[in-house]
Amino acid sequence: MVRRIVILTGAGVSAESGVPTFRGPDGLWEGERVEDVATPEAFARDPARVQRFYDARRARLAEVAPNPAHIALGRLDRAWPHDLLIVTQNVDDLHERGGAVRLLHMHGELASAWCLACDARSPWRGPLAAGPACPACRTPGQLRPDIVWFGEMPYGMETIDAALMRADLFVAIGTSGQVYPAAGFVDLARHAGARCVELNLDPSMISGRFHESRLGPASKLVPAFVDEMLSAL
Numbered sequence: 001m002v003r004r005i006v007i008l009t010g011a012g013v014s015a016e017s018g019v020p021t022f023r024g025p026d027g028l029w030e031g032e033r034v035e036d037v038a039t040p041e042a043f044a045r046d047p048a049r050v051q052r053f054y055d056a057r058r059a060r061l062a063e064v065a066p067n068p069a070h071i072a073l074g075r076l077d078r079a080w081p082h083d084l085l086i087v088t089q090n091v092d093d094l095h096e097r098g099g100a101v102r103l104l105h106m107h108g109e110l111a112s113a114w115c116l117a118c119d120a121r122s123p124w125r126g127p128l129a130a131g132p133a134c135p136a137c138r139t140p141g142q143l144r145p146d147i148v149w150f151g152e153m154p155y156g157m158e159t160i161d162a163a164l165m166r167a168d169l170f171v172a173i174g175t176s177g178q179v180y181p182a183a184g185f186v187d188l189a190r191h192a193g194a195r196c197v198e199l200n201l202d203p204s205m206i207s208g209r210f211h212e213s214r215l216g217p218a219s220k221l222v223p224a225f226v227d228e229m230l231s232a233l
């Protein structure tokens with residue numbers, strides 16, 4: 001019987017809300033080079049450019065809304081009486097707005113700013129390019145996006161590893177399986193004895209490592225999957 005669930009989500013879960021994915025024809029990394037905007041070296045070289053890139057993405061959050069996949073996961077979170085951890089690689093806030101609470105943003109959050117002067121992380125909705133003061137220490141010009149860039153350590157890895165080691169069920173939703181460590185979660189969970197299910201629009205790089213892959217849009221697959229989970233309670 002399934003009790004302990006770990007769910008990993010990627011850009012595909014937010015695609016139908018109008019948030020672009022990273023890879024593929026209209027992907028974010030088609031228009032921008034990772035090395036220009038998503039590494040600590042890029043930020044050191046040209047902070048204004050990096051800030052503008054994330055300012056634009058942060059501003060978009062006000063224009064998008066959770067879709068049926070986010071809302072179904074919020075419903076699962078409220079109703080599931082056993083362990084559940086939703087790990088997202090997404091930096092948008094659509095899972096929260098869809099009602100998810102047991103949520104971990106492993107790649108950081110657009111709606112948060114990290115102060116390089118005092119190390120505080122503060123909720124942040126506006127732009128950072130003009131170098132505003134940190135709400136915690138008042139130092140100006142030291143806030144960076146609270147985003148995990150390539151070459152940086154994802155957040156919450158101890159919590160995630162522990163949950164994967166205990167999981168009965170691991171579900172990956174809308175992720176292409178090209179970025180580690182998230183792409184390796186299926187191996188950890190499977191090795192630890194979890195059933196592994198993938199819900200994705202197309203076969204991913206790592207489909208073969210799951211026990212089951214269901215293909216289709218997250219807005220259809222996720223609500224159906226959540227219904228199945230809750231009806232088995």
Ligand code: APR
Pocket residue numbers: 009010011012013015016021022023024027089090107173174175176177178179199200201202203204216217218219
């Ligand atoms: N429903 C389900 N899946 C979808 C949908 C949809 N409507 N639309 C797209 N997908 C799938 C694509 O088929 C693809 O496999 O979502 C996946 C998105 O893949 P990526 O764009 O690579 O996004 P992701 O896997 O989240 O990227 C991981 O890479 O650069 C980074 O840090 C960034 O967190 C991100 C990480």
